[in-house]
Amino acid sequence: MRRLFPVTDETTPNASAGSGPVAGREWSLAELAAAYAYPDAGPGGSTPWLRGNMVSTLDGAAQHEGRSQPISCAADMRVFGTLRALADVVVVGAETVRQEGYRPARARAEFAEARAAAGQGPAPAIAVISASLDLDFGLPLFTSPLVPTLVLTGAAAPADRVAEAERAGARVVVAGDGAGVDPARAVGALAGLGHTRLLTEGGPRLLGQLVAAGVLDELCLTISPMLTAGDAQRIAGGPAVAVPRRFELVSLLEEDGFLFSRYRRPRG
Numbered sequence: 606m607r608r609l610f611p612v613t614d615e616t617t618p619n620a621s622a623g624s625g626p627v628a629g630r631e632w633s634l635a636e637l638a639a640a641y642a643y644p645d646a647g648p649g650g651s652t653p654w655l656r657g658n659m660v661s662t663l664d665g666a667a668q669h670e671g672r673s674q675p676i677s678c679a680a681d682m683r684v685f686g687t688l689r690a691l692a693d694v695v696v697v698g699a700e701t702v703r704q705e706g707y708r709p710a711r712a713r714a715e716f717a718e719a720r721a722a723a724g725q726g727p728a729p730a731i732a733v734i735s736a737s738l739d740l741d742f743g744l745p746l747f748t749s750p751l752v753p754t755l756v757l758t759g760a761a762a763p764a765d766r767v768a769e770a771e772r773a774g775a776r777v778v779v780a781g782d783g784a785g786v787d788p789a790r791a792v793g794a795l796a797g798l799g800h801t802r803l804l805t806e807g808g809p810r811l812l813g814q815l816v817a818a819g820v821l822d823e824l825c826l827t828i829s830p831m832l833t834a835g836d837a838q839r840i841a842g843g844p845a846v847a848v849p850r851r852f853e854l855v856s857l858l859e860e861d862g863f864l865f866s867r868y869r870r871p872r873g
Contacts, residue, residue, distance in 0.1 A: 607859055634715050637687040640856065641825070641867070646801045653796040655696075655803040655820055657812055658688050659840040660827040666837035667809050671704050676829040680860040685806075688825060690716035692729045692804035694755070694795055698811035699735035702746065707731065709750030726752050729804070732778075732795060733757065734811055736785045738766035742773035750774075755798075757791050759784045788818035813843030816850065823869040824852060830862035 632640075646652050661667055662676050669675040677685075689695060689710055697707060712727035720727065731746060732755040740747075740756075747754050747770070756770050759781035767777050778798075780791040795803060805815060815821045826840070852868035859865070 608856070634683070634687060637683065638691060638716070638719065641684070641687060641691060643691060643802045651796060651801060653792050653801045653803055654822050655792055655805065655815065656688070656823040656825060657805045657807070657815070657821055658685065658825045659807055659812065660829055661840050662829045662831045662833050664832050664834065665839050666833040666835065667807070667840040668837050669833050673705070676831050676833070677827070678829070678861065678863050680863055680865070681827045684825070684827065684865055686713070688804055689729055690720070691802060693725060693800035693802040694730045694732050694804070696732045696734065696791070696795070696803060696805040698808045699733055699740055700810065701806065701808035702733055702740065704808070707746050709746055709754065712751055728752055730755055730800065734786050734791065736762065738762055738770060740770070742769050742775070747773040747775050757786050757794065759786055788815050788820050792820050807840065809838040809840055809842040813841040816841050817844040817846055821870070823867065826866045826868070828864040828866065
């Protein structure tokens with residue numbers, strides 16, 4: 606993995622145009638973690654930062670045959686694992702849980718010391734966004750995670766499904782007045798639980814809702830050197846924004862033709 610565009614984000618330790626790992630060798634996980642470090646959480650450590658991580662082909666497909674894995678690669682999975690290891694919680698939509706066969710996040714020995722130093726648990730919690738709670742609560746994601754899975758839903762969610770989720774061991778968090786979840790309330794609710802380093806892995810519908818609500822702070826986008834054609838979803842769907850929102854390029858990395866870009870919302 607080599608750096609194409611230097612990290613200039615002041616939140617990344619020791620970053621400068623001439624710094625960074627040497628090209629021509631695989632970056633260590635510690636080097637990746639430094640390159641993707643979260644910004645400071647602000648006074649009292651209570652300001653949340655929501656980062657998205659997605660992959661897209663050259664022609665804009667976020668999936669192939671309903672899954673992202675076919676357009677990914679080993680380097681993308683290293684970044685994926687690093688971003689998870691840095692996060693307090695991984696926010697994901699119910700449809701992605703169903704399609705991708707989501708499992709609990711696992712503890713990784715390589716990050717254990719860093720997570721402990723940051724006051725984090727052994728692994729990030731998974732937070733599932735669902736209005737209907739049409740989920741299989743018998744899955745390991747709910748019955749045997751290292752950290753209890755969160756289910757974010759609206760106040761009008763079916764009471765029997767809420768009860769089933771809680772019986773399975775999930776923690777249900779209300780983040781909306783109706784059936785659905787309000788993205789801003791979801792971010793606030795997670796921060797209220799002490800989760801300020803937020804990561805979302807989609808899917809496209811959820812990412813689109815977060816973009817439209819103006820709560821996405823950063824996007825880590827892997828550009829896969831593949832073409833799929835067809836009618837696959839883009840990385841973000843759902844409601845359109847009135848005016849396109851511009852993000853700033855923070856860094857650009859490359860390996861084997863895959864580009865690993867990182868953009869953030871302008872500050873101020």
